[in-house]
Amino acid sequence: MIAVIADDLTGAAELGGIGLAYGLEVELAMSVNPQSKADLLVISTDARSVSEPEAVRKMTEVSRVLRKMKPVLIYKKIDSVLRGHILAETRAQLKVLGLTKALLVPANPALGRTLVDGQYFVHGKPLHQTHFAPDPEFPVTDSDVLKRFKTTNEPVFVRNHSDALPDRGVVFGNVATLPDLQAWVERIDHQTLPGGGSGFFTALLDSRFPPKREMETPVALGNTRLYVCGSAFKESVDWVKKAVNSGYSVQYMPKDMMQPGALESNRWATEVVSSLQQRKPVIMAIDPVWVANSSAIQLRTVMAKTVRDVLNRTPVDELIIEGGSTASAVLREIGVTRLAPVQELATGVVRSKAIEKPALYITVKPGSYRWPPELELF
Structure with missing residues (x-):
């Protein structure tokens, strides 16, 4: 091993x-x-x-x-x-x-x-x-x-x-x-x-194994896709803005949930669930205009709890998370502790089966890496 x-x-x-x-x-x-x-x-x-x-x-x-x-x-x-x-x-x-x-x-x-x-x-x-x-x-x-x-x-x-x-x-x-x-x-x-x-x-x-295998053609992804974008990189922020301009469903975190001590609210989760039930990709993101005055810990905690509420209320086939800290927070909230990687979609972008939730596939991507064609929306 x-x-x-x-x-x-x-x-x-x-x-x-x-x-x-x-x-x-x-x-x-x-x-x-x-x-x-x-x-x-x-x-x-x-x-x-x-x-x-x-x-x-x-x-x-x-x-x-x-x-x-x-x-x-x-x-x-x-x-x-x-x-x-x-x-x-x-x-x-x-x-x-x-x-x-x-x-x-x-x-x-x-x-x-x-x-x-x-x-x-x-x-x-x-x-x-x-x-x-x-x-x-x-x-x-x-x-x-x-x-x-x-x-x-x-x-x-x-x-x-x-x-x-x-x-x-x-x-x-x-x-x-x-x-x-x-x-x-x-x-x-x-x-x-x-x-x-x-x-x-x-x-x-x-130095230890035979040469790397060529990347296999990925299997078809599930129909219901939830993108969770927690990265502050400019490229990520611009990608989300492009999604908005292209007509995709982008659900930004409500401003009142960004402040320390903010009350729990299901309003954001309700909006995300409603969009997901239309069987179209949905993007959860943080509006960069409000980020400067908010705690990074607060933001990813609220994001993770809302993802948990969404998954409890509607089925999701593909959970696609950008940003390592955000991904860890989300997995803790949804009770996933073990993943079985099944595909490397691109350098650093890996799709895995959630062991504790067999119907769910989770893909994680570093904020500074590019989206692979399979996950790109435009």
Whole structure:
């Protein structure tokens, strides 16, 4: 078994989809099932959406249980642009797993994301000048990795794959080209916790399994589709606006539900249910005009509770969720803790069967990734 510990659901699903392409049996879960027989067990901790102490607690607990299962490899999936409580989590995991160093390779040239001389770029643009910069929970103010993770507690390094590596600490690997990823795979030893993005994970699987299979033609999706858009990325916001202009049913969160302490209301759920019963795709979204004065936690909590109310009142075949934190909140509310990935519709966009709700398929998509043709509306 190979085990992955991810800090958000979309990242977990992305690696699960990669495993499918290698012919692996994949289980995606919110907690560890010690009896799992999967070839690839992917655990989504949702650690990116909680406080640092809570993130450390979650990572410690999951790492401890997985260590007892003795997988052949444990991989730490982090955000490809380094959002989250990465250092604190990694140090806690090294302690639990009895390892001396971590090798984190977040960049993926296939997606235009590179780390060169410790500077992170997205399609050649410094990270702090991209659309990732104004992230509401983890804003990016510098593209220099060492400056972003400046610490006085334990050493942090940036190295090329040809450099000598330290015996202890956290190493971020420079990556400019795809061959750099494979070169980093060869630097992993028995005292190293490997981690990073999807590109490094793909290189790891390439070193262990036959070549990836060609993507199969997706089966026909269900008729009743509910899109839940919780991402604040400009591309996502623009996609929702385009849906409005194209005549699709877009149900924005009512303004009075965005404020802390807002009373529970079924009004939004009623509007969504009414639209779904017309057998047309429905999009739930947050109007960007009102987002600035609202808490991210409040918004995704209200979104998740409303999705739960909708599913309790009308059948939905396909639940399509954009944004990892939103996806985790929704799954908790609807009582889904285990997913069986069945299709990688596109890079990072994975469709899964909900184990606890057999009639429901759930697709999750990172906010910064493109919609695949199967889910695009126009």
